[in-house]
Amino acid sequence: MVDLLAKITSLCKRRGLVFPNSEIYGGIQGFYDYGPLGVEMKNNLKRLWWQEMTRRHANVVGIDGDIITHPRVWEASGHVTSFTDPLRECKQCHKRFRADEVAAKCPECGGALTAAKQFNILVETSLGVVEGEKRTAYLRGEACQNIYLNYQNVLDTMHLKLPFGIVQIGKAFRNEITPKQFLFRLREFEQWDLQWFAHPKEMDQWYEFWKQARMAWYQALISQPKKIRFRQHAKNELAHYAQKAFDIEYQTPFGWKEWEGIHWRADWDLSRHGQFSGRDLAYTDQETGERFLPHIVETSGGIDRTFLYLLFDAYRDQDKRVWLQLDPRVAPYQVAVFPLLANKPALISQAKALYDVLKIKYHVAWDDIGNIGKRYRRQDEVGTPWCVTVDFDTLKDKTVTVRDRDTMKQIRLSLDKLQDYFENELG
Ligand code: GAP
Helix, strand or coil, X not given: CXXXXXXXXXXXXXXXXXXXXXXXXXXXXXXXXXCHHHHHHHHHHHHHHXXXXXXXXXXXXXXXXXXXXCCHHHHHXXXXXXXXXXXXXXXXXXXXXXXXXXXXXXXXXXXXXXXXXXXXXXXXEEECCCCCCCXXXXXXXXXXXXXXXXXXXXXXXXXXXXXXXXXXXXXXXXXXXXXXXCCCECCEEEEEEEEEEECHHHHHHHHHHHHHHHHHHHHHHCCCHHHEEEEXXXXXXXXXXXXXXXXEEEEECXXXXXXXXXXXXXXXXXXXXXXXXXXXXXXXXXXXXXXXXXXXXXXXXXXXXXXXXXXXXXXXXXXXXXXXXXXXXXXXXXXXEEECCCCCHHHHHHHHHHHHHHCCCCCEEECCCCCHHHHHHHHHHCCCCXXXXXXXXXXXXXXXXXXXXXXXXXXXXXXXXXXXXXXHHHC
């Protein structure tokens, strides 16, 4: 099953989903660019998550913060000292590995390895216009820091009461020792985060609430829910900011791997930013007058990992047919429209008219190249749930053929029933 990763990597390149970054220069490890269909699917995912978090849950608002913040942020957050992975280097070929991923010898050349040392994975940059006086800054190692920095701004402007949440979707950067497995471990990636601020006494209840809510959301997104589970972090693997953590994990072809972390961050973030900035970040309960630092439950997931795991979940390969059984809400295209023949103006204009109507609501593919069988195969490979063919009967009776991606069954529907049909299927 490990070759599923190779099949998906190749399909992504072939069909315009994901390309290796800087490919004409030989690529760069840990970086990938999303292509025309990949960006559609990624945007669909982000929209679904945003709607779920901000519309379905009361008292949750969003922000969009910068990638670079004041460098002191990363001292306060603990990342400058503690955002490390254990590294071992081969004494012979000098390749470097994560200590938790190698045995006694170098996996490349069999050489002896150094003892493990801690390697900081924050990505540095420098700011300033005078050479020699530039200041070190960091590309954010976790997107959520902007939420703590804006906690008081949000509170003051949105008149929120505890408990409340702030969400954000954004890039994070880590100088990973061994970026690998395509989109699984990247050096530049995107996270979707919720920080839920609550009274310390209510933390148990909220931690459990968000743990279950996030699991239910991922389960509804995939077709094989048995491939998803919780795993609690042992004390010695907790991140420096967490008092308790559960990962939502997915069973990838290379083992059970993290998908989203549910972290009990307590008052770590607000107390540290309070200390380092000199600002009092305490919250006053207007009814009781009690003043305290809210505690935080964090749910933090990777969008690139979601993208990859959904492809693992959706990939089907049978009798030389390859298709992606993606949720129609996630698929890059919802519908494809084909004129049966590309050289018949009456068919083209009828199909174009249909395309123009459907494109208002859906992302619609237009394909008039090659025979219908080939067009079905192309759409199957990118997970388009329905292909609609306009043929000579359409000109007479205003009906079209709708072909289902998963069953390959074809039905005949009248043009005025099409939208209802898709709406119904899309739920
Ligand atoms: N703010 C908490 C935080 O960043 P994390 O567990 O380090 O927690 C959250 O990261 C999620 O981000 C992970 O569950 C994973 O999905 C994703 N992620 C982390 N490192 C990644 C990497 N190098 N490449 C791709 N995704 C990554």
